[in-house]
Amino acid sequence: MTMNGGDGLDLDKLLNTELHRQVGSLSGPSTRVAQSAYHAAFLTGGTMTPLATLAAMASSKTAAGLAVAALAVGGGSVAAAAATGSSNPLVWGKTVSAVVSTCKSDLKLGAHGIGDCVSDVANKKGAEERLAHSKGKSGQDHPSGSPTDHPTGAPTSHPTSTDHPGGAPASHPSSTNHPGGPPAGTPSR
Amino acid sequence: MPGSKFVAGSKDDFDRLYQETYQRIFRTLVVLTGSPAAAEDCTQDAFLKAFQAWKGWKEDAPAQAWVHRIAINTASSYRRKQRLREVGEVLRRLGRPHAADPTEPDLGPDMVRELGRLPPKLASAIVLRHLHGYTNREIGTILGIPESTVASRLSEAKKTLRARLGPGHGPISDTSAASRVSPDK
Numbered sequence: 001m002t003m004n005g006g007d008g009l010d011l012d013k014l015l016n017t018e019l020h021r022q023v024g025s026l027s028g029p030s031t032r033v034a035q036s037a038y039h040a041a042f043l044t045g046g047t048m049t050p051l052a053t054l055a056a057m058a059s060s061k062t063a064a065g066l067a068v069a070a071l072a073v074g075g076g077s078v079a080a081a082a083a084t085g086s087s088n089p090l091v092w093g094k095t096v097s098a099v100v101s102t103c104k105s106d107l108k109l110g111a112h113g114i115g116d117c118v119s120d121v122a123n124k125k126g127a128e129e130r131l132a133h134s135k136g137k138s139g140q141d142h143p144s145g146s147p148t149d150h151p152t153g154a155p156t157s158h159p160t161s162t163d164h165p166g167g168a169p170a171s172h173p174s175s176t177n178h179p180g181g182p183p184a185g186t187p188s189r
Numbered sequence: 190m191p192g193s194k195f196v197a198g199s200k201d202d203f204d205r206l207y208q209e210t211y212q213r214i215f216r217t218l219v220v221l222t223g224s225p226a227a228a229e230d231c232t233q234d235a236f237l238k239a240f241q242a243w244k245g246w247k248e249d250a251p252a253q254a255w256v257h258r259i260a261i262n263t264a265s266s267y268r269r270k271q272r273l274r275e276v277g278e279v280l281r282r283l284g285r286p287h288a289a290d291p292t293e294p295d296l297g298p299d300m301v302r303e304l305g306r307l308p309p310k311l312a313s314a315i316v317l318r319h320l321h322g323y324t325n326r327e328i329g330t331i332l333g334i335p336e337s338t339v340a341s342r343l344s345e346a347k348k349t350l351r352a353r354l355g356p357g358h359g360p361i362s363d364t365s366a367a368s369r370v371s372p373d374k
Contacts, residue, residue, distance in 0.1 A: 028215035
């Protein structure tokens with residue numbers, strides 16, 4: 001159906017061409033589920049804290065905000081620890097800030113894709129840190145030396161599982177008692 | 190409109206719904222809000238609302254249409270709030286010229302801007318038809334209105350656009366320029 005009002009304006013054709021030309025090629029910045037606000041809410045237990053919401057609603061910086069929110073909010077601690085290779089929230093914050101800054105400087109003004117950039121860099125950094133951490137544990141990088149160089153002492157002075165303060169971390173959150181777990185009203189897998 | 194099967198409440202299915210519909214909804218909201226940044230905010234907000242209501246989704250309407258409707262309603266709310274903010278801005282500026290936001294990309298002349306000035310219920314019908322190519326029936330499903338109402342909204346929207354754009358608009362009008370009388374003469 002064309003709507004030519006007798007004034008030479010073929011409005012249907014004009015609407016088709018102009019909308020496709022101006023909007024048809026636009027692409028939103030948060031194409032991946034991991035960059036979406038609902039997924040961040042899901043990770044944080046179905047609700048977003050005011051801080052996370054503010055970060056997520058920060059206009060074109062949404063994707064970066066979500067990365068920060070997902071890492072900063074308690075419920076996302078597993079993801080944050082996995083991404084940064086550290087269980088220390090201060091490290092997550094520093095890592096994410098550094099990653100976002102790097103991505104911002106890499107992207108041209110107004111360009112989309114900061115979410116992808118943040119995600120990629122965070123994953124890479126997390127992998128590097130985990131690798132370094134695991135190497136440290138395996139002892140391969142430990143300085144070698146004769147056993148006599150090691151400090152000696154009575155075995156009784158070594159900490160044991162029985163005299164470790166606090167013992168096993170019984171109060172650590174688990175999947176069943178985690179305060180940020182999915183609420184009853186939130187869809188689950 | 191894709192006929193994918195979805196299970197209400199399934200996170201995996203909602204993820205799939207997001208991936209299938211995100212770009213289409215984002216583009217609809219760019220026109221309704223007039224700004225890619227606002228469109229992204231509204232899109233994310235809409236998917237968040239949809240996710241919270243996902244358990245209650247009924248198969249009587251396609252999931253894609255359902256989430257599109259939530260998004261259009263979200264954009265309409267945004268527009269109402271934006272108008273209130275603009276009234277405040279006008280009062281604050283008191284006649285000072287409005288400076289364009291340099292971080293906002295120029296969406297081009299006339300058409301998208303004029304669509305953004307239409308009431309959301311009219312603009313959304315135009316976008317669903319002319320950008321996404323939905324039929325009146327599909328538009329009716331998305332907007333939750335009868336087909337006849339879709340037709341009348343499309344007609345009203347075009348009448349308003351025609352009056353605002355006028356005969357001097359864009360490349361189409363050039364083809365018939367010779368038959369018109371120049372306003373200067």
